[in-house]
Amino acid sequence: MKALCLNCTLKPSPETSNTEALAKVVLGAMEGVDTEMVRVVDFDVKPGVENDMGEGDEWPPILKKVLAAEILVMAAPTWLGKPSSVAQRVLERLDALLSETDDEGRPVAYNKVAGVVVTGNEDGAHHVIGEISGGLADIGFTIPGQAWTYWNKGPGPGEDYLNDGEGKEWSHTTGEAAAQNLVSVAKALGANPIPAPPS
Amino acid sequence: MKALCLNCTLKPSPETSNTEALAKVVLGAMEGVDTEMVRVVDFDVKPGVENDMGEGDEWPPILKKVLAAEILVMAAPTWLGKPSSVAQRVLERLDALLSETDDEGRPVAYNKVAGVVVTGNEDGAHHVIGEISGGLADIGFTIPGQAWTYWNKGPGPGEDYLNDGEGKEWSHTTGEAAAQNLVSVAKALGANPIPAPPS
Amino acid sequence: MKALCLNCTLKPSPETSNTEALAKVVLGAMEGVDTEMVRVVDFDVKPGVENDMGEGDEWPPILKKVLAAEILVMAAPTWLGKPSSVAQRVLERLDALLSETDDEGRPVAYNKVAGVVVTGNEDGAHHVIGEISGGLADIGFTIPGQAWTYWNKGPGPGEDYLNDGEGKEWSHTTGEAAAQNLVSVAKALGANPIPAPPS
Amino acid sequence: MKALCLNCTLKPSPETSNTEALAKVVLGAMEGVDTEMVRVVDFDVKPGVENDMGEGDEWPPILKKVLAAEILVMAAPTWLGKPSSVAQRVLERLDALLSETDDEGRPVAYNKVAGVVVTGNEDGAHHVIGEISGGLADIGFTIPGQAWTYWNKGPGPGEDYLNDGEGKEWSHTTGEAAAQNLVSVAKALGANPIPAPPS
Secondary structure, three states, X not given: OEEEEEEOOOOOOOOOOHHHHHHHHHHHOOOOOEEEEEEHHHOOOXXXXXXXXXXXXXXXXXXXXXXXXXXXXXXXXXXXXXXXXXXXXXXXXXXXXXXXXXXXXXXXXXXOEEEEEEEOOOOOHHHHHHHHHHHHHHHOOEXXXXXXXXXXXXXXXXXXXXXXXXXXXXXXXXXXXXXHHHHHHHHHHHHOOOOOOOO | OEEEEEEOOOOOOOOOOHHHHHHHHXXXXXXXXXXXXXXXXXXXXXXXXXXXXXXXXOHHHHHHHHHHOOEEEEEEXXXXXXXXHHXXXXXXXXXXXXXXXXXXXXXXXXXXXXXXXXXXXXXXXXXXXXXXXXXXXXXXXXXXXXXXXXXXXXXXXXXXXXXXXXOHXXXXXXXXXXXXXXXXXXXXXXXXXXXXXXX | OEEEEEEOOOOOXXXXXXXXXXXXXXXXXXXXXXXXXXEHHHOOOOOOOOOOOOOOOOHHHHHHHHHHOOEEEEEEEEEOOEEOHHXXXXXXXXXXXXXXXXXXXXXXXXXXXXEEEEEOOOOOHHHHHHHHHHHHHHHOOEEOOOOEEEEOOOOOOOOOHHHOOOOHHHHHHHHHHHHHHHHHXXXXXXXXXXOOOOO | OEEEEEEOOOOOOOOOOHHHHHHHHHHHOXXXXXXXXXXXXXXXXXXXXXXXXXXOOXXXXXXXXXXXXXXXXXXXXXXXXXXXXXXXXXXXXXXXXXXXXXXXXXXXXXXXXXXXXXXXOOXXXXXXXXXXXXXXXXXXXXXXXXXXXXXXXXXOOOOOHHHOOOOHHHHHHHHHHHHHHHHHHHXXXXXXXXXXXXX
């Protein structure tokens, strides 16, 4: 079983990403799963809603990884209480999957599961989780119960995840439960997949 | 297998509910499932975040039905582009389930699935779906891919679902797929349930 | 100049309301303004989208206060990261104002301003502020820049505003700025009102 | 008085932008205002939350136009029911204004007004309006009542604004009212500006 985490930080490598640090906790808790992390901002993912936006578009190899994985984890920072522009860019590119089906007529995202990891220097995590999960469910991903974790510490703007010890334990325990829920539901769907929609 | 639909219209019986009419299409497409519809506004569901808010509270018998069903369908109208106050009231009361676990230590909403049906006389359905699905996933329900349908017809305020033929076919086909996805994932989780969170 | 605060807590009087406590800071900072606080859950505000839902409906006297005030402050707790059902109930009832105009053909909410105060035992404030502000702007209220404050302290569920000293200073300073912005814009619109929409 | 419209379509020039077409109706209704439209995707706006992200960043000249205008119109398409990644990128870059003040200690977005124009081939406009307005209000922009318009036609995916005559009249009338409300409130704030926050 494969899990892919798309880290949607605004910061290109090698800058430190708080989001990556928390996402690693979740990936690390997926026992027996082959995990991979991609920092999307390191690639030139063109704006658009097709699988390949042409010359210079670096989305197609990332998409290939999404299609090969049973589990997708979207990891995103919070800016103005909302998912990062990089996360929304990923959703827009995944939107193209709506019209793609496999040999049995199923949308290609069916029977894949998705979860969300959020960090921020302010309030907004639940909204970011809801926005990203909602978009992925529209595309066909199944969202297991409690398949997310987050870290922030209000009220108002404050510290970053990596600079502040407070509350990390909750974020990690919640992330470990999320990992287990993602793996469990991915296995359940592997054993009993959703069939093609009625035509 | 049991499916419960909570119709969160603002209109008490016997007023006609557009939301109920579309929800019936979804319930009707759940083959081999024992379905039930409850119009929540007909009951005095007290404000609060506990399972029983005391004298006069008519939530406990509805909660019993939620706990007995593998599938929950929340059906809601759109007001100001948002879920109805009745839908939010239901989410608040379900919030109490966060701290309840079964004999095996699992939150009681684990291994239940949930979907959403929305009608409105204006734009807003995707947001209503996202808000309700997000709340239910927080509580522990699994949200199958594409487990929703809706009807509205923009731009601006317009007709109701029952007064306008346009687009119904899309809403029904989408609702039938939602029904199948809900039943499939409920069965998959029945066969291979999510275990208790790591402690 | 009059300011009305609708406290949308789920807790009836005389229970302690954290939301009320923070809202008082905002009202207290409105110099020279006649302020009033109403705890909506103490009244039987019927579900519906009309100004008067008939027998037993206790919304009409509250609506009268809304119409008499230049400034509306919605104060709401956060449940499942969303505005309380009482707040959404208020928005639904205010929805009826969309079709009401004054002698000059202006929607009655024009030239009124609105702000939001949020407390919670978890993340979600910015979303609650956005949802409520968005609904009020649809109805015709003007939303001054930075016309809100909030208190919560993540990550995960935690303390209440009144039980935890941390971060209160930020919430109060932000609330005092919100108060000033509300009063300033209300005065600016009083001196130079928005005219009726072009017909 | 100056109004700047940032068109946040995903399509680079010279592709046809439905969003631009509807935004022009709004700009065209701003009598006596000097208007300008910028298609953001034509520029290399780097990810980040500072005013200048360094080499190759083409945001600074756009920011200069934002600062010179009293009125900002954000025009955005709807993808997966959410604001485009380009719109979120703009919000992230404007986030830097939170810490900038003018000679009188006022955040630089104070006394500017903002509105939103949305097109889409599916439901989602009110949410897009709410998300963008909410972000701009956080930064300090004032959001006049009913300062938006949109076009889409549900249910389900359908036509584009420019390919479908239905409902345009409502979108245009609503957009003309939005234009008037933006200009009126900008003038009101020009005459009676919000002062610096209490320190």
